[in-house]
Amino acid sequence: MADLIIETVDLVKRFGKFTAVDGLSLEVPAGSIYGFLGPNGAGKTTTMRMLTTLTRPTSGSARVNGFSVTDDQIAVRRSIGYMPDEFGVYEDLRVWEYLDFFAACYDIAEGERKKLINDLLALVDLAHKREDMVDKLSRGMKQRLSLARTLAHDPAVLILDEPASGLDPRARIEIRELMVELARMGKTIFFSTHILADVENICSHIGIVEAGKLVMQGSMSELKARLMPHREIFVTVKDDTAAESARAIALTFGGVIAAEVLEPKGGRSRVRVDYQGDDDGVAALNQTLTTSGVAILGFQEEVQNLESVFMRVTHGIVG
């Protein structure tokens, strides 16, 4: 596919006899926010270090922005902004000096740097900290500053290693909003996390990695559709007789795979309907039950969140 901005094929990294990355084939579309999700030790940092040319693959290939990480290292480095998992120690540097230092590293002319730094600080909401010492900043502010640094040379791809790790809830939200903003500006964002909640709301694509292997990857909607073979609808009615009628009617409805009367809850009888269909079908099922004379007290689809999907995937009980 032409529009993959990061593509790896059977990427492997061994440390001695230990295989940290084990045949990874990643497909990151241009313009995506790709969440690279996996537990600690899964090989995320090692993968990112190969993509950023900091460590050489043992075998396999990787291209970033069309350039090979082994044959076109300079072009790869120009294409990416990399935020490592550790901020590093920058004592005795003011916030603006920190950005000035990295802008200079990218050969940005001195005359252009002042405006660039002001723009970057405004973007990450640190303009008011311009003269502060870097090591006095909160962790959330350091992460935002680090993100600003990755943008200095206006790269096409941002590779962010656990950008939200160790942040308080508010700072996590700020970092997420910043990633969305950067994606809106046209950047592709490839970021790692071991926390499921980090990918749920902002990612267009995710890849799940475990023990160096890709468990699955795709667009968020594909993944959800693939892993949710049916929808679960809970119908609440007044008693078991009504539940029995609702069950019988539901079973005659096209797309209903199963229907079961459940234990009453809060004095109300319930039926669980397993349904394979779209939103219009769910609405039609609701209508059918009503017009058939079943008095419905509640009609609710259980929202299957990514967490339940993830649990199913990682317990190997898919499909």
Ligand SMILES: Nc1ncnc2c1ncn2[C@@H]1O[C@H](COP(=O)(O)OP(=O)(O)O)[C@@H](O)[C@H]1O
């Ligand atoms: N330089 C190294 N030498 C030996 N083992 C390493 C090295 N770097 C990482 N590892 C091992 O590779 C595995 C994957 O590490 P890493 O890529 O940091 O995982 P993650 O970022 O997903 O937590 C871990 O078991 C780690 O101990």
Ligand SMILES: [Mg+2]
């Ligand atoms: Mg890591």
